[in-house]
Amino acid sequence: MQVLKFGGTSVASADTIRQSLAIVAAAAEQSPVVMVVSALGGTTDVLIGAGRTAALADTAYRETLNQLEKRHLTAAQDLLAPEAQQPAVALIDAQFDELRHLCDGIFALGELSNRTLDRLMSYGELLSSQLIAAAAQAHGLAAGWADARQLIQTNSRFGMAEVDVAATENQVAEFKTHNSDKIWIVPGFIAADAHGTTTTLGRGGSDYTAALLAAALGAGKLEIWTDVSGMMTADPRLVRSARPIARISYQEAMELSHFGAKVLYPPTIQPVMRRGIPLWIKNTFAPADYGTLVEVSPPRSAAVVQGISSISNLTLLNLEGSGMVGIPGFSKRLFAALARERINVVLITQSSSEHSICVGVSAQDAAPAQVAVDEEFAHEIAAGRIEPLRPEKDLAIVALVGENMKDHPGISGKLFGALGQNGVNIRAIAQGASEKNISTVIRAADVRKAINVLHEAFFEATVKQVNLFILGPGNVGSKLLEQLARQQSQLLEKLGLQVRVVAIASSQHCLVNEEGLDLTAWTAALAAAPAQTLAEFSQLIIGRNLRNSIFVDVTANPAAAGIYADLLAKSVAVVACNKVAASSEYALYARLKSLAKEFNTSYLFETNVGAALPIIGTLNDLTRSGDVVRRLEAVLSGTLNFVFNNYDGTRPFAEVVRQAQAEGYTEPDPRLDLSGSDVARKILILAREAGEVMEMADIEIETFLPPACLEGDVEAFYTQMAAHEAHFRALYDAATAAGKRLKFVARYADGRAAVGLQSIAPGHDLYDLRGKDNVVLFNTDRYVEQPLVVKGAGAGAEVTASGVFADIIRAARL
């Protein structure tokens, strides 16, 4: 004997019913089949709607019933040959007559009791099962209809009746002795109490019907046929990469189904587990798929965590107060008060200080729970020994499920680490001693992110999705987007990083696509996208709440630095080639670094000094490993090095500066380079990274520009440089006459830093520096005789973009 249950989607239309019957016919070739069926998909909701409308004295229920009857008649006509239709049509007519009478009664009374509602809902399964039985017979199957109300006996708790297992087993055994049909077709969900009054087993109860029959019959197996290929590792509506779990234990399936894996009605497992009957979850629309086999002891796969489940709409109730400490009986009273109101407790935690007990209940139970508990403890509350109950709303549970977790240290560490790195705050935790389930209570708004993060951590060791928000697609930004577009597949293949650019914002427009923008065609799309302020962009990043989010600032805009703190505090990583934040007042620099630490994320700005050269990284490696930086000597301006390497008086100085700007070495405002301010920012950042508490005002800047060059706008700057050509020529001639080269040098030693133009003699480490190169000489406790030298191209959009790219990868791999 085997029991096959078909859900609403599997019997929603004539086509799907035919498909389900074909599965049953094939199974019946092996052994007799009990086919348990749900109502035609959606019918139960329609019936409830009709009842509620009638109770509100609204005659619309009549049309609702007409439509529902039409649907059943159409199914009968589609399923049965014309000559076989008459009995089915008569049956449908008769059932709808009864339904109309029932609803007329509800209409007249203006009341819909649970008892009447059970009766009303039962017509869905009564109709579908009798129609399917007629179709099975018409297809030549040896099938008969069996009324579940004569098989399954319950108490009289209408709406959610409790099964009398012994009576049910007797009735099933009795029925079996008088029934020789090879296939029984049975309505799911419905039962009857000891007086024969119709009851129901709770929404989703058809699974339970099937499990009860399987247990009572000692079936060889129970199959639940549905519209997905098994129990999934996570809710596939939330996690794209969720996949079916092939084999799972009863305990694990029970945990997962209790925690929201809707594919199985939770009470279903108990009856088959009791008898050790294997339970298959199969897909009616893809019968060849393996599905999920639930059994006593599945072969142990390498997976420690079998699935991730969630329950939404949770409210935490926190009973708290010093009067609870060391006094027995508080929990008993709390739970008794909740039980009196029939409030189901979903989760319990208590701190070992005994100062508080926290329970999770469904949101709709929160208000009655609060009243009940505050009443129970009215005396203690009045005496100030405990606080009135504090409900915390809009929460959800996300749980890891797996029997192997108990033998495996580090699972909760990984769980908390993954959530923490993504700014998911955990409000409460529960883990039973059996360690089959580790539950975390988090904000409902974080559920999607949390489940995806955990799915990546536990099921997709090879792939991590990274979501980028890019501000300022100018010279560097555009190159970065080109590089990302070129490298996307490599990143996935080699590093397991699925890097998606979710948003690009210029100062005019903001282009967003949560699935990832097309990086080969963003320019035109951005130009057509709507406008957005910086504050709105920040809110967009926070509001989207995507896992592994990274904000990339490729502007030079001082205001952009103003949003870093909010982002870091939400665990959004910040990667910036914009130097404003790291060179602003020390307090902001220090705060951003500490926020990154506090919220387990990254604030990376390697390109602030020397573009993609590993200067900050080297300095960090030295200091973290205990070295002490004594002196830094450096050429840190690609622009100035390019200018002094190319200026020899044959072309005007201003023209060489224009060339540096055209080649993308200067700041968007080249006066920052020529004035020495940009170099001052860089040595300030290095000094800070070396451990110095220093402000911009502490840097001595010796500018070589005549003051007039810095008056007015950028065009005036070029005009004034042209007017002062003799000044630049004189600087050049003096250095050349001494056999030296001009270098704009930055120095840091003994807590002081200075920048200025110097004539460098041959043989000096700074002398032989080509093109737009930068160089940094690190003199440290370990590098005493010879400095550690980092040298190479220190400016240019392409290299800078590659440095930003490298920081993105660092942040992604944190």
Ligand SMILES: NC(=O)C1=CN([C@@H]2O[C@H](COP(=O)(O)OP(=O)(O)OC[C@H]3O[C@@H](n4cnc5c(N)ncnc54)[C@H](O)[C@@H]3O)[C@@H](O)[C@H]2O)C=CC1
């Ligand atoms: N060019 C280089 O060699 C290096 C540049 N950097 C830094 O890279 C940054 C960018 O430089 P470039 O790309 O050359 O400048 P850019 O001027 O070409 O690009 C900056 C872009 O940011 C946009 N922008 C400004 N404010 C904005 C806002 N509020 N919202 C959105 N977009 C905004 C601008 O419209 C522009 O398109 C600068 O901070 C610079 O210091 C760092 C190292 C080397």
Ligand SMILES: N[C@@H](CC=O)C(=O)O
């Ligand atoms: N304008 C800068 C670019 C990098 O920071 C420079 O010239 O070095």
